[in-house]
Amino acid sequence: MKTWALSSKSETPTRDAFGHEYRRSAATRMLLLAAGVALLAALAVLAVTVGAVKVPLGDACRVLMSALWTPWRHATSSLSRAVIWELRLPRIALAVVAGAGLALSGAVIQTTARNPLASPFTLGISAAAGFGAALAIVLGAGLGGPGRWLVVANAFACSVAAMALVHLLGAVKGFSPSATVLSGIAVNFFFMALTSLLQYLGQSEDVKAVVLWLMGGLHRATWGQAGLLGAVLLVALVLLWAIAWDLNALQLGDEVAHSLGVPHRRLRLWASLVALLVTATVISFTGTIGFVCLVGPHMARLMVGPDHRFLLPASCLMGGLLLLGADTVARTMVAPLELPVGIVTSLLGVPIFVYLLLRGNTGYWGV
Amino acid sequence: MTIVIEDVHFSYSARPVLRGVTAHIARGEVLGLLGPNGAGKSTLLRCMDRVLTPTQGVILVDGRKVANIPLRELAKLVTHVPQDAARAFPHRVFELVLLGRRAKMGLRPREQDLEAVRESLRWFNLEELAWRNVNELSGGERQRVMLAWALAAEPRVLLLDEPTSSLDLRYQLGVLATLRELARHRQITTVMAMHDINLAARFCDRLILLKSGVVHAMGSPVQVLTPENIREVYSVDAVVRLHGGTPYVIPWSDEVCFVPR
Numbered sequence: 001m002k003t004w005a006l007s008s009k010s011e012t013p014t015r016d017a018f019g020h021e022y023r024r025s026a027a028t029r030m031l032l033l034a035a036g037v038a039l040l041a042a043l044a045v046l047a048v049t050v051g052a053v054k055v056p057l058g059d060a061c062r063v064l065m066s067a068l069w070t071p072w073r074h075a076t077s078s079l080s081r082a083v084i085w086e087l088r089l090p091r092i093a094l095a096v097v098a099g100a101g102l103a104l105s106g107a108v109i110q111t112t113a114r115n116p117l118a119s120p121f122t123l124g125i126s127a128a129a130g131f132g133a134a135l136a137i138v139l140g141a142g143l144g145g146p147g148r149w150l151v152v153a154n155a156f157a158c159s160v161a162a163m164a165l166v167h168l169l170g171a172v173k174g175f176s177p178s179a180t181v182l183s184g185i186a187v188n189f190f191f192m193a194l195t196s197l198l199q200y201l202g203q204s205e206d207v208k209a210v211v212l213w214l215m216g217g218l219h220r221a222t223w224g225q226a227g228l229l230g231a232v233l234l235v236a237l238v239l240l241w242a243i244a245w246d247l248n249a250l251q252l253g254d255e256v257a258h259s260l261g262v263p264h265r266r267l268r269l270w271a272s273l274v275a276l277l278v279t280a281t282v283i284s285f286t287g288t289i290g291f292v293c294l295v296g297p298h299m300a301r302l303m304v305g306p307d308h309r310f311l312l313p314a315s316c317l318m319g320g321l322l323l324l325g326a327d328t329v330a331r332t333m334v335a336p337l338e339l340p341v342g343i344v345t346s347l348l349g350v351p352i353f354v355y356l357l358l359r360g361n362t363g364y365w366g367v
Numbered sequence: 368m369t370i371v372i373e374d375v376h377f378s379y380s381a382r383p384v385l386r387g388v389t390a391h392i393a394r395g396e397v398l399g400l401l402g403p404n405g406a407g408k409s410t411l412l413r414c415m416d417r418v419l420t421p422t423q424g425v426i427l428v429d430g431r432k433v434a435n436i437p438l439r440e441l442a443k444l445v446t447h448v449p450q451d452a453a454r455a456f457p458h459r460v461f462e463l464v465l466l467g468r469r470a471k472m473g474l475r476p477r478e479q480d481l482e483a484v485r486e487s488l489r490w491f492n493l494e495e496l497a498w499r500n501v502n503e504l505s506g507g508e509r510q511r512v513m514l515a516w517a518l519a520a521e522p523r524v525l526l527l528d529e530p531t532s533s534l535d536l537r538y539q540l541g542v543l544a545t546l547r548e549l550a551r552h553r554q555i556t557t558v559m560a561m562h563d564i565n566l567a568a569r570f571c572d573r574l575i576l577l578k579s580g581v582v583h584a585m586g587s588p589v590q591v592l593t594p595e596n597i598r599e600v601y602s603v604d605a606v607v608r609l610h611g612g613t614p615y616v617i618p619w620s621d622e623v624c625f626v627p628r
Contacts, residue, residue, distance in 0.1 A: 018485045019478065021498065022461060245469050251458070252466070255449040258418050260520075261442025261470040306458055309474065 029304045029314075036303075036317035040096065043321060047095075047328045048088050052336045055080050055088075093226035094218050094286070095327040095341075096320040101233045101282045102289065103296025103319025105275035107311055108240060110297055111247050112272040114177040119293045120279035123180070123272075124162045124187030126288040129280065131191040131198070132158030133287070134210045138202035151213070152284045159280035162187050167269065174265060180272070216287035216342030218327050225285050236278045237312060240271065244308035247271065251306060289342045291349035292319050292326075298356050322348070368429045368444065368523045368556050369394050370415065375424035377410055377580075384410045385421070386580040395554040397547050399567035401591075402577030403601055408560035409450065411577070412526045415558065416447035428524065442470035446522035448513050450529055460504070460512050461497045464488060467519035487515040490545055506533040514542065518549065525550075527559040531566060539563070543570040564616045568592055576600055588614050 048060045055063075059077070063084045106119045113123075120126070132154035140150070169183030170176075195214075199207050240247070246267050249257040257264040279293065299322075300314035326344040333339060370392040377385040384407045392398050400408045413419040415426055417433050426433045428444065436444070446467070458466070464487060468480045488494050491511040496504065501512060510533045517525060530546070531539045547570050550557045561567045567574060568588035576584040576591050578600045584591045592614045597605045604620035 018461070018488075018494075018497065019481045022465075022476075022481055025459075025498075242474075245466070245472070245474065248466055249469055252463070253449070255413070255416075255418055255447065258438075259416060259442060259445070259447040259449075260466070261439040263438055301457075305462070307462055 029307075029310045032303055033310065033313055033317065036314065036321070040317060040320055040324070043324055043328070044092050044096070047092050047324060048084055050328065050332050051083075051088065053079070053083050055083060060084065090223045090226055091218050091221040091327070092324060093223070094221040094229065095324040097226055097229040097233050098218070098282045098286050098289065099292050099296070099319035099321070099323025100316035101229060101236070101278045101319070102293040102323070103300070103315040104233065104237060104240070104312060105279045106293030106319075107297035107300065107308075107315040108247070108271050108275035109293075111251055111308070112177070112268045112275070113181050114251065114253075115181060116298070117294070118181055118184075120276055121288070121290065121293060122188065123166050123184030123276065124191060125159050125276055125279050126283060126290070127188045127191035127195065128158040128162030129155040129283045130210075130214050130288055131195045132156070132284075133213045134195045134198045134202075137209045137213065138198045138206045156280055156284040158191070159276070159284065162191060163273065163276045163280070167273070177268075180268075212340060213287045214342075215340030216283070216289035216345075217330075217340050218286055219331075219338065220285075229282060229285065232278060232281050233316070236274050237316065239274055241309070241312050243267065243271065244312065247308040248306070287340075287342065289323065289345055291345045291353070292322050295349045295353050295356075296322055299352065302356065370524065370556060370558075371425075371427040371430075372411075372415070373425045373427070375411070375414060375421045375426060377407075377414055377419060377421050384580050385414070387424070388577075388580070388582055390575060390582065390585060392556055392558065394556055395550050396573065397550050397557045397571045398559070399571035399574045400558065400560040400577060401562075401564060401567055401574055401600075402583075405579075406577040406600075407580040408577055409528050412447060412528055412558065412560055413449075415524075416445055416526055417441060418447070439470060443520075444522065445524040445526065446517045446520045447526040448517045448528060448530065450532070457500045457502045459497075460488070460493060460499055460501055460515075463501055463512060464493075464515045464519050467516040470520065483519045483521060484515075487518040490518060490549070491515045491542065507535060507538060510534060511538065511542065514546075522555060525555050525557045527557065529560055529562060531561070531563065539566055546570070564592065564597075568615065569613050592616055 045057075045060060045064070048064070049055050049057050059080045063080055102120070109118050109120055109123065110116055133151050135158070136151040136154040165187050166180065166184050169186070170180040173179030195210070199210055202210065246257075246262045249260045249262045250264060250267060254264045283289065296319035297311070297315045299318040300311055303318070304310035304314045323341070323345065326348050327341045329348070330341045330344040331338040372388055372390045375385050375388045376383065388407070388411060400411065402408055410419065414421050415433065420434065428436070433441065461484060464484045465476060465480065468476065468483060472480050488497055491514055493508075493511055493515055496508060496512075501509060504512065510530065514527075514530060517527070525546075531542060534542060543566060546557060549555055559567070559571070571588065573586060574588055574591040575582055576596055583600050584596050589609075592607055594605055594607055597603055597607075597616060597618075603618045603623060605616050605618040607614050607616055609615075
């Protein structure tokens with residue numbers, strides 16, 4: 001007879017209630033994830049139909065379905081097919097995987113830095129990528145082959161350099177969360193200053209190209225880029241999902257994580273390196289698209305809570321939805337012109353962010 | 368599990384905190400660590416859980432050096448609840464307590480994991496709060512959640528840093544009685560750093576009185592809590608009265624005031 005429990009309740013009735021409630025909450029979250037996938041698919045189909053050339057919904061569906069069953073192919077026009085397969089779909093795919101990658105790394109960085117306002121961008125990655133791109137555009141100097149690849153390779157190399165710098169500085173203080181964030185801020189300002197210097201010295205044509213790159217855009221999307229980013233995203237998601245419980249433990253502080261058998265320093269280092277590599281890969285191709293990596297994880301947390309087993313896929317979904325939505329608005333609002341998507345993500349993201357802030361009862365704000 | 372602490376020293380950079388602590392703790396014993404602020408209570412607990420590595424000396428758990436036990440295995444044996452834990456991202460109580468099972472659990476919790484969580488929630492009267500957000504709870508409720516978290520892990524050694532600091536009178540008594548019963552029935556060796564001398568006297572089998580990183584006195588509450596020891600360690604004059612075999616310390620010193628009167 002266990003007489004020492006503080007609760008006076010008999011144990012039989014609650015026994016199944018708890019298991020039932022737990023399984024129900026897990027099932028609810030799975031259902032929310034499935035709903036997110038459906039919403040993303042619907043938004044993608046909608047995005048296929050709108051743009052400079054309008055494609056009727058029926059046509060769009062037939063073109064998409066013809067990938068599964070070739071006889072449908074004959075019922076579609078070659079213009080629709082070309083617009084959809086060559087222009088719209090690569091861009092939609094890129095928007096989804098880029099958004100997913102940014103939000104995934106945002107979620108991980110918020111956990112490893114134990115700070116809801118941290119993101120890969122506050123750790124200096126975006127400023128470094130911007131500097132790399134500016135270096136290629138203004139001086140034509142850097143790594144990689146000719147033309148566009150010079151910019152991409154340069155942006156990536158500088159992001160990796162920033163990552164190394166932030167972690168070397170953080171290592172001095174044993175990878176404590178605050179040391180990492182502070183060294184990230186230092187690296188951020190360092191690279192921003194260098195970019196400003198290049199812009200000050202550069203020709204006006206080049207400066208304009210740099211500014212456009214810094215605003216971010218998906219207009220150069222190809223299937224190859226989408227495929228590459230998709231592969232990187234998939235590998236990162238699997239790696240991070242496998243350590244979901246360890247990341248959960250890390251949220252409770254280093255000593256608690258240690259008590260649970262989680263090597264917190266090593267975990268923080270490797271998890272944030274994987275996350276930052278994803279961001280570096282994404283923004284090397286797209287330019288600095290802000291806010292997705294900050295807002296995406298918060299929306300995901302609101303949806304499924306802080307358990308990384310659900311939070312990581314949910315962040316991917318939210319990031320994909322946000323960036324696809326923003327890009328669709330960016331290329332249709334003032335068609336045939338298009339806005340840089342970075343502007344739209346921020347304009348869409350700020351109200352969502354402020355709403356989350358004012359809502360307040362989400363708990364990570366301490367209000 | 369038995370714990371042997373043998374001549375343990377520890378310094379934060381140049382400042383020595385532990386200066387040769389030696390103690391033997393029996394299986395299923397409840398040991399109270401007493402002493403003024405900065406005496407080294409939390410540091411000793413951290414050394415026992417290997418959050419910190421002693422600069423000198425050795426700690427043995429069942430004859431094995433703590434330093435040589437792999438982290439994952441150590442986590443299955445020893446659970447440490449630091450001060451002021453559980454303020455972070457908004458977990459639900461049930462999720463957080465389930466996290467205590469991490470060292471024994473795969474990606475998907477099994478029936479026995481949920482059962483362990485349910486049981487420890489009941490021990491600390493948290494069933495009603497199981498689906499509440501941890502950040503919405505009071506300090507005392509959060510403290511009980513962290514105790515449930517620790518016991519869900521089914522540890523063999525439990526290290527608690529001021530486990531009753533935020534609790535009301537009823538829960539101070541209830542939680543300590545619960546912990547003592549669990550220690551007896553499940554042979555959980557329990558070491559608690561505490562400030563409330565009278566609670567420690569009532570619920571601990573033995574006490575260690577630390578002063579500036581050395582053991583000033585060790586033994587049963589009656590042996591340790593003498594007016595001389597209280598004066599030497601805390602610089603407070605006190606009388607000690609026995610009530611039902613338990614010593615109660617009544618401080619009366621009126622010279623403890625940090626502004627000039």
